[in-house]
Amino acid sequence: LILARVDGCLGADDERWLDDHVRQCDACRAEANSQAAVRSLLASRPALGVSAGFVDRVIERIEPAVGLLGVADWRKWTWRLSPVAAVLMLAALLVPARQTAAPASAQAASEVNLTSVMETWAGGKNTSLPVTALFWQQNVSNDSLLTALLASSPDATIERENREP
Amino acid sequence: VDLERELAEQAASGDTDAFSELVRRYQSRIVNLARALANDGDAEDLAQEAFIRAYRGMGRFRGDSSFKTWLYRIAINVIRSHMDHRRRWSRIWGRSVDDGSAEAQRAVVSQAGFDVALVTRDAIDRALARLSPDLRVAVALRDLQGLEYREIAETLGIPIGTVESRIFRGRQVLRPLLAPFIDASADPRRAAGAPKDGRGAGVEPGHGRDAVPGTPGERRTS
Numbered sequence: 526l527i528l529a530r531v532d533g534c535l536g537a538d539d540e541r542w543l544d545d546h547v548r549q550c551d552a553c554r555a556e557a558n559s560q561a562a563v564r565s566l567l568a569s570r571p572a573l574g575v576s577a578g579f580v581d582r583v584i585e586r587i588e589p590a591v592g593l594l595g596v597a598d599w600r601k602w603t604w605r606l607s608p609v610a611a612v613l614m615l616a617a618l619l620v621p622a623r624q625t626a627a628p629a630s631a632q633a634a635s636e637v638n639l640t641s642v643m644e645t646w647a648g649g650k651n652t653s654l655p656v657t658a659l660f661w662q663q664n665v666s667n668d669s670l671l672t673a674l675l676a677s678s679p680d681a682t683i684e685r686e687n688r689e690p
Numbered sequence: 691v692d693l694e695r696e697l698a699e700q701a702a703s704g705d706t707d708a709f710s711e712l713v714r715r716y717q718s719r720i721v722n723l724a725r726a727l728a729n730d731g732d733a734e735d736l737a738q739e740a741f742i743r744a745y746r747g748m749g750r751f752r753g754d755s756s757f758k759t760w761l762y763r764i765a766i767n768v769i770r771s772h773m774d775h776r777r778r779w780s781r782i783w784g785r786s787v788d789d790g791s792a793e794a795q796r797a798v799v800s801q802a803g804f805d806v807a808l809v810t811r812d813a814i815d816r817a818l819a820r821l822s823p824d825l826r827v828a829v830a831l832r833d834l835q836g837l838e839y840r841e842i843a844e845t846l847g848i849p850i851g852t853v854e855s856r857i858f859r860g861r862q863v864l865r866p867l868l869a870p871f872i873d874a875s876a877d878p879r880r881a882a883g884a885p886k887d888g889r890g891a892g893v894e895p896g897h898g899r900d901a902v903p904g905t906p907g908e909r910r911t912s
Contacts, residue, residue, distance in 0.1 A: 527858075528854055528857060528858045529854075532832070532839075532857075534838075534839070559861070559862070559865045560858070560861050560862075562865070562872045563833075563861040563864045563865050563868060563872070564833055564861065566810075566814065566868055566871055566872055567814060567829070567833035567834055567864075568833055568834075568836075569810070570726070570810065570811050570814045570834055571807040571808070571810065571811050572718060572722050573718075573721060573722050573725045573733065573811070574718075575717050575718050575721050575734065575737075576734060579713075579717050579721075579734065579737075579738070580710050580713045580714055580717065582738060583710075583713050583738050583741045583742065584706055584709070584710055584713075586738065586742055587706060587709070587742060587745050588706075
C-alpha cells in the first residue's frame, strides 16, 4: 500500500485508510517518506541530451540492412530473375527435343562388333589368342566382352583371321 | 500508441521515414535508460544498437504488446548483454567498480563550484549501479522512465507483484546511498547551487503526489 500510495496509484478508500494509519505508525511513516524521497530524487534526475544526428546515424546503419532484407524478399528478386528463368525454361524444352531428333546412327556407331574388333586388333596375323586379351582392347564394348567371356572357358582362345597385307 | 503501431507496421515494410519517427520519439528515453543502467559512456552506442535490432526484428512485432514495451524489452536485452560482457572483462583485468558509497557521494556533494545537475545525475547512476540488475531495471523503468507497473511487467515478462516488490526493495537500498542528496535537498544551505526549477539537487520529500501525511511540509493532494 505504501508503494502504491507513493506512486499515486492507490484507490481513494485505501488512501484514506493508509493516511490514518501512517499518522499513528512511525515505522510506516518513515518508510513512506523514504520511498517518496528516493522516488522524487530519481524523478528529478537531469536527462542526458542526445547528440545531434543520432537519428541519421541509426538510419545510416540501417540502410545496408535494407539491402540485405531486399535480397531476402523473394517477391522482389523473383520478378527480377524472371527473364533468366524464362530462358532456362526454354533451354530445358529445346535440349531434349534436339536429343530425340538426333540420328540413331550415333548410338549405333558406338556399338562394336566382336568380329570387326578382332580383325582390327589381330592386325592380319593368323594366331590364336586368349579370350581375356579382349580386356586390353579399348574399343571392345562391354556387351561384346561379356558375350565372349560367357560363351567360352577362361583358357579359350580366339582365332585371328590370317590376313595378308 | 495506435500511431506508433501504424509507424511500426510501415517500418516493417521498409519505410525508413516511419522508423526515423519512432527513433525520434524514443531516442532520449532509450539513451537515458542505457546511461542509467550501464553507467558508462556507451549509452548512445547501446541505444543505437537497440534501435537497429528493433528495426531488424520489426517483422516479429505483432502488436500483442505496445511498441513502447517491445522496444524497451529489446533495449534492456542489449544493455544486459553489454553489462555481462563488461563484467567479464573487468573480471579478467581486475578493474575496480565505481565507488558509489554514501561517503563518496557525500564528499562529492560537499564540494562547491560544480554543475549540480551533472553531479546529481552521476550520483544517481552510480547508486543505481550498486543495485542488483533486477532491482536496478525495475527502479529505472519506474522512476526514471515513468513506466506503469503493468508496462514494466510486460517489458520484463514478470508478474506485477514482482515488479512492485522490486521497486520497493530497490528504493530501500538506494535511500542510504543517496542520503547526501536527499539530505541536501532537505537542507537548503547544502543544496545551494541547485537550479531554480527545483531540478538537479533533488526535491523536498513530502511534496505533491509523494506527500505522506504526518510529515513536516505536508501538502496533500485532493
